[in-house]
Amino acid sequence: MKRILKWIALLLGIGVLLGTALAIQVVFFRPFDIRIFYEKIFVQRLLEDPELLTQLGLVEQFGINGHNARLTDVSPRQTEKASAWIRESLNQLHAYDRAKLDEDGRLSYDVLDYYLTSSVAGDKYRYHNYPVNQMFGVQSQLPTFMATLHPLTSKEDADYYIQRLSLFPDKFDQVLEGLKLRETRYILPPKFVVEKVLAEMHSFIGKMPQENILFTSFAKRLEKIEALNQTTRERLLGNAETQIRQAVYPAYAYGSLIAYFEGLQQQKDLNNNGVWSLPDGDAYYDWEVRSNTTT
Known part of the structure; x- marks a missing residue:
């Protein structure tokens, strides 16, 4: 019996080693x-x-x-x-x-x-874009993502939602870092984009936190979680309001995105209403056509 157990243990050990070796090969090298x-x-x-x-x-x-509980690094x-x-x-x-x-x-x-x-x-054009724009910029897409796509069926989901709200400043710091890098490469949004996103962001933070979509959608979806008692629900709503006031709004406001775009509006000549105005703009346009069509 001992000999059988030893053989079983040996076979299990070999299996673990082979599995580990396969996992290492898959993760760090090209799989077979x-x-x-x-x-x-x-x-x-x-x-x-x-x-x-x-x-x-x-x-x-x-x-x-x-x-x-995390936001994508940009x-x-x-x-x-x-x-x-x-x-x-x-x-x-x-x-x-x-x-x-x-x-x-x-x-x-x-x-x-x-x-x-x-x-x-198209790798050389990886910064030839406008992360903040009036159609699908991060300043509007991130709140929409939170309000419509973040799952909210449990207290844990609600805690993750609040955690994500607290990460807005980090996310927008990354966006700002990218915008400033683009500026050194003469990649700036047109004036009409700057004007539209400024109006949008001012409107977004112009509401009281409890009137913001990040709060109202959260509150409405919390009502559908039957497992939450009223005390827990009120605590979660209070935490969400705090994060909107102390993290989200400052991420948009002066010293952050709004300040940066107001600086652009005042200091830069932004009559660049097309990708032709970007560095290698014609080549970038050609690449976009090829990558987005099959003709």
Whole structure:
């Protein structure tokens, strides 16, 4: 019996070692199987973007929800990291022998190859955009995300919501860092964009915290959580109001985004109403056409 137990223990130990070796190989190197490679880069992409992971809602059913307490890093440092990851992913993809794949495998290969190749080709334009704009800028998209996509079915979800509110200053500091970097490269939003986003941001913080969508939507959704008693609900609402007043509004207000855009409005010549005015604007336009169409 002892000998049998020893053999079982030995086999289990070998299994653990093999599993560990496989995990290391998958995480740090190119996986042997291209299908695992596809899954690897998909997972890596999601892990770097907690807001996207929240939006997709793929893992909450398995009890994985810690990402719902974080906001996506949009700093230049993270942008550079993502750029390097795309180039490395393309190199790893090209290391597989496409000829050995079946028809479905070649199609998957070609789709990913097209996406990564296009991304690498446009990498030099990674700052040729306006993170704060009147149509889908972070200043409006982030509150919309919080009000409509952040899950809110439990006290834990509510705590995560409040935690995310507290992170608005960090998020907007990252945005500001990117805006200032763009400015050194002569990438500035047109005057009409500056005027529209300033009006939008002033309106957003011009309300009392309890009238802001970040509070009203939170309060309405809290009412649907039957497990919460009135005391807990009131405490959560009070915490949300505090974060809107002490974290969210200052992230928008003077010293932050509003101050930066008012400085642009007063000091810069912003008659650049098209990408032609950006550095290598014509080439950037051509790349956008190629990457967004198949013609």
